[in-house]
Amino acid sequence: MVSVAEKTLVQPTGGLRRRFMTLLYRSEGVRGYALLLPTLLVMIAMLVVPLGTLALQSFWTQIYFKLDHSFTLNNYLQIFDFKQNPIYLVLLFRSIIMSLMVTFFVVITAYPMAYFLAFKVQRHKLVWLILITVPFWTSYLLRVFAWKIILGFQGVINSGLISLGLIDQPLEFLLYNQTSVVITLTHAWAAFAILPIYVSLEKIDRSLLEAATDLGDTPRERFWRVTFPLSMPGVVAAGLLVFIPTVGDYVTPNVVGGTSGIMIGNIIQSLFGKANNAPLGSAVSIVMMAAITLLVCAFLMLIGRRRWKHAET
Amino acid sequence: MAADESFIAIRNLSKHFGSVKAVDDISFNIRRGEFFSLLGPSGCGKTTLLRILAGFEIPTKGDVLIDGQDMTTVPPHLRPTNMVFQSYAIFPHLDVKQNIAYGLRKTGISKEETERTVNEALEMIKLPGYGNRRADQLSGGQRQRIALARALVCKPKVLLLDEPLGALDKKLREEMQLELRQLQRSVGITFVFVTHDQEEALTMSDRIAVMSRGKVLQIETSSRLYEAPNCREVADFIGTMNFIDGSVAGSENGYAVIDAGPLGSLRAPNAERPFERNRRVTLAVRPEKLRIETAPPGDGTNSVAGKLGAQSYLGDRSHFYVEVPGMTKRIAVASQNATRNLDITDSGDRPVWVSWPVESGVLLPGE
Structure with missing residues (x-):
């Protein structure tokens, strides 16, 4: 109950x-x-x-201190009007080229480090990994400023070369141009590329390398025929990891780029700030993001297509 | 060209890893065109020896000669050897054709020739039309064959196989054993085959080297290895063996008389490696050579009395385990169920007699 x-x-x-x-x-x-x-x-x-x-x-208009909320494509028309305002497209193009260069240099400097870590270091790999991240314990801005000190008119390189008597006048091409931006960005992003490449190298079955040697490859041939192709996923990941964020970087060009080294990020920053034209800045940001997306998609499709072709034929 | 008898010559070979002697002062020859197996438990040094032959390990001491040429310090890519890896090591970024043709680039043959060789190889391994598949679209058996074809198209003087059948299931493994044996006969290349599976070694090899703790214990043909092991370790490793400890008491009609303590007096052939009087010896007999009886057998055979401890019925044969006073291990008897007998499952502590013809025993050095 x-x-x-x-x-x-x-x-x-x-x-x-x-x-x-x-x-x-x-x-x-x-x-x-x-x-x-x-x-x-x-x-x-x-x-x-x-x-x-x-x-x-990005579809609004800034009229002095007021925002006109009515829908307009004017911002985009302004960006793509190459005759009147070439600056946006030129800077976008230049930023992409510079980022591609940075990506290239990052990958070729990170690859040997990752290779060393994956194949040569037998013990204490964690210690080595931590050592690689040591530069990141200081702020990004400080590291960029450090390069200014190294590359500057009276910087480490110039004063060193002068004191050695190799040059009379400081080298001016070191700082405030695209080269200095590329160098600084390469250094800043190298560690990010090491990890994905390291992981893809570490994953390679060592017996594949022995098999290549056994089938007659010298160590160099083996690298290009087996190790490198098998590490491509890591290289691609590292490339994307570096390329995507560096296109929009504005801190490095601002500090070490001078007038000739500015990038699209600097324009966006000034549009949102000093120029007080947030709608146009938004539009430039959207165009930049779209450009990166398109490039990355095209790149990934190219890789994917090659794989598909391989699997089908 | 070296003599066929010593096509591969291993001379006082040692390989130390720190304080571990993986290979410990080994010397022997492998004949040209032979299917030679290195058999032993894991960690016995067989894989290290194979890797020394391939050039992946440099020996600490000693030399390796292949076809009369000193190979000791020749790097792997310059050796006339090819290897089939335990994991097959099929390149995942290449298709089947590219995998098989991998080693051909070095030979400098034309594209058409390469294409033809690869197609022939695919025919040989019974995988025609698989040329454009990728490694991840293949089964274990197919990968194994491709690894084999990839090594064989390079026309090595010696093919090294590192437990190539270990990862396959039983049925496929037996199939591949036969295929591999046939293939070896048809190509006539010297095979050096590493395995821990004694059955595999016995079915496939011309000769087998049994290894233990870095040493080679015995090199013999399959049947001699099984019927005439030279030490207790080999006898124990190959198949099942009963061991009876004792000492040589004398000789009678050309046979040694063994004093086996509580088991009484037993006889065994003593011609091959005659043991002297009073030597500690171990008499070894295979289970299938033994007969089990419920009444004491007549003279002329060895017999031991005990009681039936356990038995298992396996259909085509039965295993009996006989407890004999004075022996720590039970004597195993394998009996073929050649005639239909339904009473055999009867168990219990029955007194039984285990007997065997004198010729069936093997005398081994005692411990």
Whole structure:
């Protein structure tokens, strides 16, 4: 008697909760979304909303201190009007070229380090990995300033060369141009490229290398025929990791770039700041992001196509 | 050209890893065109020896000669050897054709020639039309064949195989054993085959070297290795063996008389490596050479009395385990169920007699 009464009492209160729990257990879809929810909220708040705002703003107009909220494509027309305002497209193109150079130099400097770490270091790999990150314990800005000291008119290199008597006048091509920006960015991003390349090298089955040697390859041939092709995923990842953020970098060109070394990021910064034209700045940002996206997609498709072709034929 | 008898000559070879002697002062020859197996438990040094032959390890001491040429310090890519790796080591970024043709680039043959060689190789391993598949689209057996073809198209003087069948399932492994043996006969290349699977070694090899703790214990043909092991370790490693400890008490009709303590007096052939009087010896007998009887057997055979401890019925044969007073291990008897007998499952502590013809025993040095 008692137990029956209790059961009928308990059921209504537990019903809703239980029904939800049942749904949660039974439906993988519901469970999936429930698990995804925190990340999804963060992504919406931190990525989707700001990007949406940026895109929306790019269709507005700045009239002195006021924003005209009416929809217009003028900002974009201004960017792509090459005759009147070549600056945006020229800077975008230059930034992309400089970033490609940075990416190239980063990969070729990071690769030997990653190779050393993967194949030559037998013990204490973690210590070596930590050592590689040591420069990152200081701020990015400080590292950029350090390069200014190294490359400067009276910097380490110039004064060193003068004191050695190799040159009379300080070399002027070292600082405040594209070269100095590329050097500084290369140094700043090298460590980011080491890790993905290291991981892809570390993953290579050592018996594949022995097999290549066994089949007649010298160590050099083996590198180009087996090691390098198998480390391509790491190289591609490293390349993207460096290329994407460096296109929009404005700190390094600002400090060591001078007037000839400025990049698209500097324009965006000044449009949002001194020039007080946030809508145009938004539009330039959107164009830059679109350009990067297009380039990266084209690149990935090219790699993917080659793989597909390989698998099909 | 060296003599066929010493096509591969291993001279006082040692390889030390720190204080571990992986290979410990080994000397032997491998004949031209031979299917030679290195058999032993893991860690016995067989793989190290193979890797020394391939050139991946430089020996601490001693020399290796292949076809009369000193190979001791020749790097792997310049050696007339090719290897089939345990993991097959199929290049994942290349398709089957490119994998097989990998070593051909060095030979400087034309594109057409390469294409033809690769197609022939695919025919040989019974995978025609698989040329454009990628490594990840292949099964274990197919990878194994491709690794084999890739090594064989280079026409090595010696093919080294590092447990190539270890990763395959039992049925496929047995199939591949036969295929590999046939292939070796048809190409006539010297095969050096490393395995820890004694059955595999026995079925495939012309000769087998049994290794243990960096030493070679015995080099023999399959049947001699099984029927006439030269020490207790080999006898124990190959198949199942019963061991009875004792000492030589005398000789009678050309047989040694063994005083086996509580087991009484037993006889064994003593011609091959005659043991002197009073030497500690171990008499070894295979389970299938033994007969189990419920009444004491007549004279002329060795017999031991005990009681039936356990038995297992395996269909085509039965295994009996006989407890003999004075022996720590039970004597194993394998009996073929050649005639239909439904009573055999009867168990219990019955007194039984285990007997065997004198010729079936092998005398080994005692411990």
